[in-house]
Amino acid sequence: MQNLSQVLASSAVEDSLQTVLIQTTDTCVAISDVLKQGSLAGILGMAGNENVQGEEQKKLDVISNDMLKDALLACPEVRAIASEEEEDIVPANTKGEYLIAFDPLDGSSNIDINAMVGTIFSIYRQTGDNPATEQDFLIPGKEQVAAGYVLYGPSSMLVLSTGNGVNMFTLDPKTNTFLLTEEGVTIQPETQEFAINMSNQRFWSESIQNYVNDLVKGKEGNRNKNFNMRWVAAMVGDVHRILCRGGIFIYPWDNKDPSKPGKLRLMYEANPMAMLLEQAGGKAYTHTDRILDIQPNAIHQRVAVILGAANEVDKCLSY
Incomplete structure (x- = not known):
């Protein structure tokens, strides 16, 4: 070894x-x-x-x-x-x-x-x-x-x-x-598992609320399959789970604190995790942009994050 x-x-x-x-x-x-x-x-x-x-x-x-x-x-x-x-x-x-x-x-x-x-x-x-x-x-x-x-x-x-x-x-x-x-970790493009802090739901945009509501409805909703929710409350833990068995991690834009519409730091969290996810075949975006394309404007800049299984990230962004 x-x-x-x-x-x-x-x-x-x-x-x-x-x-x-x-x-x-x-x-x-x-x-x-x-x-x-x-x-x-x-x-x-x-x-x-x-x-x-x-x-x-x-x-x-x-x-x-x-x-x-x-x-x-x-x-x-x-x-x-x-x-x-x-x-x-x-x-x-x-x-x-x-x-x-x-x-x-x-x-x-x-x-x-x-x-x-x-x-x-x-x-x-x-x-x-x-x-x-x-x-x-x-x-x-x-x-x-x-x-x-x-x-x-x-x-x-x-x-x-x-x-x-x-x-x-x-x-x-x-x-x-x-x-x-x-060696050579890969993420399957489809998933039935998501990670998000549901306690902030009332502060999300209508589009993210609609997306998560459809996940929660499962087979009875228009997604036609059941989803499980997992939340470690540490990005490193949630991303590790995705790399091990798939899933999607979302920390969306919200209006809880107008001075911090994004929670996670671009330089210390979003960028390194986005590189890992893309290298494993997944995707990593804000609600509008590929994370790895963002031109930083400050070392402590915050962004929204949607990353994980490629097809599920696309589905989330389609909302």
């Missing part, structure tokens, strides 16, 4: 990108170890401050962000980082070749109940003679050279694409290495 380093080398991934990926995933192994300690290490609960998104931070949000930040800033190949937990980008090595955007702990509201959380990352290749700026990060997602996430669940799993399909790796606790356990 091949480990991550062997898979990257055999896939002809550039040495410099291999270094960045190994540094990132090794840090995720360390985060996994911290998570396993839970309340024994006094890491649960609130940190007592808010992040740049205006969300109250968990202690582990801060811990995981600092771990990734410190590790990546020390990597000579990294030019700069952008984190969901940081107000501004953080320049690293001017001569570095890669920009990394990450959500250090997606689904952190699940921490205190011992449910799924994960780290999501997105990597771009970009060089320059001057220290990196926010403008350097404003690159469409289709320019990503790698994207992935590490899911911290019953077993810790790495899901990764370097632009040539999607592979899944499982962390071997005996060696603390990621071993390839599924």
Whole structure:
């Protein structure tokens, strides 16, 4: 069974990108170890401050962000980082070749109940003679050279694409290495499973309400088949389920908070997940645009997200 380093080398991934990926995933192994300690290490609960998104931070949000930040800033190949937990980008090595955007702990509201959380990352290749700026990060997602996430669940799993399909790796606790356990992940175009936060239904557009109502009606409605609903409350968990057994994940535009019509962050969540989904044969859109084509206007930009099985995404967009 091949480990991550062997898979990257055999896939002809550039040495410099291999270094960045190994540094990132090794840090995720360390985060996994911290998570396993839970309340024994006094890491649960609130940190007592808010992040740049205006969300109250968990202690582990801060811990995981600092771990990734410190590790990546020390990597000579990294030019700069952008984190969901940081107000501004953080320049690293001017001569570095890669920009990394990450959500250090997606689904952190699940921490205190011992449910799924994960780290999501997105990597771009970009060089320059001057220290990196926010403008350097404003690159469409289709320019990503790698994207992935590490899911911290019953077993810790790495899901990764370097632009040539999607592979899944499982962390071997005996060696603390990621071993390839599924190669060439694909998503079937049809599905009977959807993920959406139904508590926000009253804030959705009429078209999305009509679409979800038709899913709920099942065989008795005009879709002529029954659907199951699943909701992990962590994008990383819901996307992982889709990559494993299909489905559609929707976090639509809504009017709950006029200042945040989109919930998920383009740079840290939507772009990397869109790359993974497309590489596996699925689709990823906002209510109007292919996510990977969006020209970002800020590192903390939010968007609506509809991603998953290709035919079901098309059906949702048809509404």
